Amino acid sequence: MPLDLLTELMARATGRATYAEARWVDTVTEDLRVRNGRVDELDRARATGLGVRVRVGGGWGFAATRDVTPAGAEAALTRALAIAEAQPVGAERPLAPLDTPARGHWASPCEQDPFAIGLDDKLGLLLAADAALRDDPRISVALSTLRARRIDKAFASTDGAACTQRIVQCGGGIQALAVDPTTGEAQGRSYPTSHGGLVAQAGWEHVLGLDLVGHAARVGSEAVELLTAPPCPETTTTLVLHPEQLALQIHESVGHALELDRILLGEASYAGESWVTQERLGGVRYGSEQLNITADATLPGGLGSFGWDDEGVAAARTPLIVAGALRGTLSNRESAAAVGLARSGGCARAEGFARQPIVRMTNVSIEPGDAGSLEDLIAATDRGLYLESNRSWSIDDHRLQFQFATEIAREIRDGELGRLYRNPVYAGVTPRFWGSLDAVGSASSWALWGLTNCGKGEPGQVMEVSHGAAPARFRDVQIRAAA
Amino acid sequence: MTAEETPLELAERALGHAQGDAQVSVHRELSLVSRFARSTPTQATRVDDVGVRILSLHNGHTGAAETNDTSQDGLRAAARQAAEAARAAARLAGGRGEHPGLPAPATYRAHEGYDPATARLDAADAGGALREVFAAAAERDLEAFGIWTAGRVTTALASTAGIRAADDVTDAHLKVVARDPVTGRTGWGSGTGVGLSALDPAAIARRAAAKVTHQTPLELAPGAYTVVLEADAVGLLLEAIAPSAFGGPAHVEGRSPLAGRLGTRVAASSINLSDSPRFARTLPRAFDAEGVPKSPLPLIQDGVAHAVVHDSLSASRAGGGARSTGHALAPGGFGAGPAPTNLVLIGGGVADEAALCAPVERGLYVTRLWYLNMVHERSGLFTGTTRDGTFLIEDGRISRPVRDVRFTDSPLRILSATEALGAAQRLISEAEFYGPRFATGAVVPPLRAQGFAVTGQTLAPQA
Numbered sequence: 001m002p003l004d005l006l007t008e009l010m011a012r013a014t015g016r017a018t019y020a021e022a023r024w025v026d027t028v029t030e031d032l033r034v035r036n037g038r039v040d041e042l043d044r045a046r047a048t049g050l051g052v053r054v055r056v057g058g059g060w061g062f063a064a065t066r067d068v069t070p071a072g073a074e075a076a077l078t079r080a081l082a083i084a085e086a087q088p089v090g091a092e093r094p095l096a097p098l099d100t101p102a103r104g105h106w107a108s109p110c111e112q113d114p115f116a117i118g119l120d121d122k123l124g125l126l127l128a129a130d131a132a133l134r135d136d137p138r139i140s141v142a143l144s145t146l147r148a149r150r151i152d153k154a155f156a157s158t159d160g161a162a163c164t165q166r167i168v169q170c171g172g173g174i175q176a177l178a179v180d181p182t183t184g185e186a187q188g189r190s191y192p193t194s195h196g197g198l199v200a201q202a203g204w205e206h207v208l209g210l211d212l213v214g215h216a217a218r219v220g221s222e223a224v225e226l227l228t229a230p231p232c233p234e235t236t237t238t239l240v241l242h243p244e245q246l247a248l249q250i251h252e253s254v255g256h257a258l259e260l261d262r263i264l265l266g267e268a269s270y271a272g273e274s275w276v277t278q279e280r281l282g283g284v285r286y287g288s289e290q291l292n293i294t295a296d297a298t299l300p301g302g303l304g305s306f307g308w309d310d311e312g313v314a315a316a317r318t319p320l321i322v323a324g325a326l327r328g329t330l331s332n333r334e335s336a337a338a339v340g341l342a343r344s345g346g347c348a349r350a351e352g353f354a355r356q357p358i359v360r361m362t363n364v365s366i367e368p369g370d371a372g373s374l375e376d377l378i379a380a381t382d383r384g385l386y387l388e389s390n391r392s393w394s395i396d397d398h399r400l401q402f403q404f405a406t407e408i409a410r411e412i413r414d415g416e417l418g419r420l421y422r423n424p425v426y427a428g429v430t431p432r433f434w435g436s437l438d439a440v441g442s443a444s445s446w447a448l449w450g451l452t453n454c455g456k457g458e459p460g461q462v463m464e465v466s467h468g469a470a471p472a473r474f475r476d477v478q479i480r481a482a483a
Numbered sequence: 484m485t486a487e488e489t490p491l492e493l494a495e496r497a498l499g500h501a502q503g504d505a506q507v508s509v510h511r512e513l514s515l516v517s518r519f520a521r522s523t524p525t526q527a528t529r530v531d532d533v534g535v536r537i538l539s540l541h542n543g544h545t546g547a548a549e550t551n552d553t554s555q556d557g558l559r560a561a562a563r564q565a566a567e568a569a570r571a572a573a574r575l576a577g578g579r580g581e582h583p584g585l586p587a588p589a590t591y592r593a594h595e596g597y598d599p600a601t602a603r604l605d606a607a608d609a610g611g612a613l614r615e616v617f618a619a620a621a622e623r624d625l626e627a628f629g630i631w632t633a634g635r636v637t638t639a640l641a642s643t644a645g646i647r648a649a650d651d652v653t654d655a656h657l658k659v660v661a662r663d664p665v666t667g668r669t670g671w672g673s674g675t676g677v678g679l680s681a682l683d684p685a686a687i688a689r690r691a692a693a694k695v696t697h698q699t700p701l702e703l704a705p706g707a708y709t710v711v712l713e714a715d716a717v718g719l720l721l722e723a724i725a726p727s728a729f730g731g732p733a734h735v736e737g738r739s740p741l742a743g744r745l746g747t748r749v750a751a752s753s754i755n756l757s758d759s760p761r762f763a764r765t766l767p768r769a770f771d772a773e774g775v776p777k778s779p780l781p782l783i784q785d786g787v788a789h790a791v792v793h794d795s796l797s798a799s800r801a802g803g804g805a806r807s808t809g810h811a812l813a814p815g816g817f818g819a820g821p822a823p824t825n826l827v828l829i830g831g832g833v834a835d836e837a838a839l840c841a842p843v844e845r846g847l848y849v850t851r852l853w854y855l856n857m858v859h860e861r862s863g864l865f866t867g868t869t870r871d872g873t874f875l876i877e878d879g880r881i882s883r884p885v886r887d888v889r890f891t892d893s894p895l896r897i898l899s900a901t902e903a904l905g906a907a908q909r910l911i912s913e914a915e916f917y918g919p920r921f922a923t924g925a926v927v928p929p930l931r932a933q934g935f936a937v938t939g940q941t942l943a944p945q946a
Contacts, residue, residue, distance in 0.1 A: 037576065038544075038572075038576050038580055038581055039544060039545075039571075039572035039575065039576050039580070040816075041545075041547075041815075041817045041818075042545070042546045042547065042568040042569070042571065042572050043546075043547045043548070043549075043568075043817055044547070044548045044549070044564050044565075044568065045548065045549035045550070046548075046549070046550050046551075046552065046561075047534070047549075047550070047551045048551065048552060049532070049551065059524050059527065060524075060525070060526055060527060061527050061529075062526065062527060062528045062529065063528075063529040063531070064529070064530060064531065064532065065531060066532060066533065066551045066552075079529050079531075080529070082606060083515065083517075083527045083528075083529050083606045083609075084527060086527075086606035086607050086609060086610040087517065087524035087527055087606075087609070087610055087613065088523075088524055088610060088613050088614050088617065090523040090524055091523070119567070119568065119571040119575075120571060120574070120575060123571060123572070123575040123576075124575060127575060127576070140736045140737050140738070141736050141738075177736065177738060179736070179737035179738065181737070184737070184742070184743070184861065185861065186737060186738045186860065186861040265520055265521055265628070265662075266520045266525055267520075268520060268628040268660060268662060268669070269518075269520070269628035269629040269630065269658060269659070269660040270630070270658075272853070273667075275942075354530055354532055355528070356526060356528060358526075391858075392856050392857055392858045392859075392866065393856055394854045394855070394856045394866045394867055394868070394889075395854060396853065396854070396868045396870075396887060396889070396941040397853050397854070397868070397870050397887075398941070398942075400941060400942050401868070401889055401939055401940065401941040401942055403858075403866050403889060403891070403938075403939065405858050405859070423858075423859055425858065425891075427889075427938075427939055429942055455915075455917060458516055458518055458526075458630045458632070458914075458915075458916070459514070459516050459528060459530065459632075459916040459917075459920070460915050460916050460917035460918075461917070462917055462918075480891070480938065482858045482859050482864055482891070
């Protein structure tokens with residue numbers, strides 16, 4: 001990794017900007033998809049380059065290049081300075097200080113390099129899962145997917161940072177769409193998540209552990225079963241959420257709401273604002289006593305884990321909500337300084353080399369409770385609904401009023417799962433919903449759920465994050481019918 | 484790519500490394516983005532990048548590899564990876580694959596999608612626009628938030644089937660949210676065009692500022708409302724439903740809300756919707772990602788569903804003589820499949836938004852929508868919220884602001900219940916550039932429809 005090139009560039013940047021940083025990124029990707037017995041997509045990509053961000057007169061400038069030579073780096077620095085200087089002059093604002101400059105190397109855990117596994121093995125696994133998914137003629141579409149990423153980074157700044165990192169991610173998933181030709185009804189099921197499968201910072205061992213083939217027949221038959229299931233009734237009732245759906249609930253109604261740039265209105269025109277205004281940072285009540293949320297970039301396997309963020313701030317574990325009360329936010333050096341924090345929360349992340357770091361989630365997780373397993377939680381519930389596998393999500397531009405749909409619902413009656421329902425939708429308002437949380441599963445039922453499609457920023461950036469979640473129960477939730 | 488080498492020359496050089504049937508696509512992007520918040524610049528980004536994508540075919544199976552390393556070694560490695568992938572797909576799947584083969588060379592019509600002045604990408608243009616926006620917002624003691632962005636994108640294709648083509652386009656966008664720092668009320672203004680001359684920063688900012696009122700917003704109960712949707716809202720609804728309603732794969736798989744309904748009435752008779760890449764004010768392109776020429780395609784004519792879009796692979800899967808309609812978004816049918824990128828909804832005879840409101844005794848006026856997501860694909864049901872300028876219509880006029888609402892409704896149902904269309908169309912684009920820059924937009928009028936399904940109330944931070 002060209003760390004020397006970056007440190008030499010930063011030496012030349014000193015005096016030309018109040019702050020500068022350079023980041024080299026080499027991203028290697030592989031995406032495989034089997035559809036109805038055929039290899040539908042086999043796509044590999046590599047993008048390498050460096051991005052330079054500078055601070056001049058209170059404004060930022062960023063330029064990227066794929067020319068990783070001293071001349072190319074200098075040209076990128078010059079372009080970054082020029083675009084910063086062309087902006088209307090803003091007030092000079094400090095950056096939160098660093099405890100120590102980022103130095104050294106960090107690597108994510110990986111036992112078996114997914115890029116060393118042959119295509120025949122990968123496609124063989126997907127084709128086997130595909131065949132098992134299509135056991136019924138009403139399965140219109142069967143999809144099996146694998147995904148792998150290897151990201152090498154080098155980073156240097158005028159604050160003395162000089163570090164390198166290697167991140168390896170992989171994962172996979174399966175989906176089945178069943179269509180009834182007589183009624184026109186269409187229903188889908190997926191495993192282990194509905195958003196492209198379950199991805200982690202891990203090696204091929206993670207994919208093997210998912211046992212996609214072993215779950216495929218069940219996924220296909222459940223899609224078919226949903227075709228004739230009754231619609232979920234409209235009601236207000238107790239809701240038990242599978243951890244995958246709870247992970248997205250955390251993502252949308254806690255994680256995004258606690259991004260400090262959003263709270264400070266920096267995203268007001270695009271991603272939106274937050275119901276957590278700057279005045280509420282002192283400790284607004286976010287939910288019930290059962291609600292404990294932590295941002296932790298040190299979790300092994302989490303897609304939001306790293307050694308240092310993309311401003312060179314060391315990975316940290318930060319309590320965000322403790323016993324229902326707001327205690328922290330997700331911040332970078334600029335937003336942390338703006339509200340008087342002693343240091344950044346270490347949440348500056350960038351996609352690839354051609355985008356600048358912005359405030360992103362790391363691994364934002366609900367802490368385990370004491371409600372045991374999913375089975376224990378259902379056994380302790382008299383009446384209600386159990387919802388699993390996200391199908392739709394939407395939340396307003398203050399991260400308050402939301403509506404989610406899942407693939408499947410089951411009635412809970414006298415502590416047991418009963419009738420299957422299709423098209424369940426639930427809605428709520430963030431602090432009221434989290435205020436109705438009365439039970440969270442124990443550590444044995446807690447796991448990391450990765451999301452690979454978190455969009456933010458202009459130009460847009462897609463980021464991978466994880467959320468630790470256990471099954472959880474909410475009281476008096478509004479259930480709507482759909483379709 | 485050297486300074487002297489054109490994207491088409493790079494594509495041809497890469498094709499020289501390909502093994503067997505192959506298509507090379509080169510995407511060259513030069514762009515500027517300036518973001519601002521609270522009437523202060525916040526981020527400024529300059530992108531200068533090239534991507535070379537090689538699609539390899541082997542017995543009807545495909546594999547692809549992409550690189551931004553344009554050295555001979557880099558291109559050779561990508562070509563080898565693509566060929567390996569196609570061969571592996573063929574070996575494992577057994578039998579011939581579904582891909583019908585690369586499209587033949589075609590003749591492309593010239594278009595007006597390139598503006599030399601915009602292609603210069605002068606950062607001073609961004610600075611000047613931001614100053615105008617900030618000044619216009621300050622006239623009403625408001626703060627401005629948004630982006631100014633301009634880009635030049637060159638796409639070049641070379642294939643073993645004989646295609647040699649290059650297309651140069653530019654695009655420019657300004658999005659402004661004007662916000663009252665005391666009440667938090669917001670208003671929206673935007674502009675999009677092939678060139679910077681389509682943007683009037685002060686006028687866009689004033690349009691956003693005019694949406695911000697000092698009246699206390701009303702809370703609207705769930706129910707069905709007569710609605711007047713501004714062009715921004717109409718464009719978002721159409722772009723949201725288009726891949727499912729008009730995408731060939733969704734029809735083949737039986738999940739489209741219009742599956743089995745082609746040739747039947749699916750909208751009000753006043754609805755004429757097409758994908759028209761050369762319509763006035765759209766963002767034109769010469770060809771799609773496979774080199775198939777872009778040409779107009781009627782989707783709904785006089786309320787009757789007429790056609791769906793295909794790329795080569797989806798047309799082959801559809802059978803029955805279906806052919807690519809020139810709507811591939813990626814070579815080889817990769818990604819999400821084909822989709823319309825130049826939607827045009829023909830306007831009606833109503834002068835403007837005020838005239839659309841005139842017959843409404845009590846209804847909802849919507850400037851913009853937010854966070855649209857599909858609830859149930861087969862029924863075409865979507866949910867989302869209103870944003871940045873939502874008002875009550877009473878006795879034929881906008882009377883007061885209302886709190887933003889959640890709706891859960893089908894865009895196709897709204898087209899069925901459309902009573903009137905405005906005469907003036909606008910090019911609407913969200914200018915969301917994830918991955919390589921690919922500007923799209925819809926040319927649409929405002930409209931009035933019955934029965935807009937409000938299903939919830941968003942709440943202000945003080946709630």
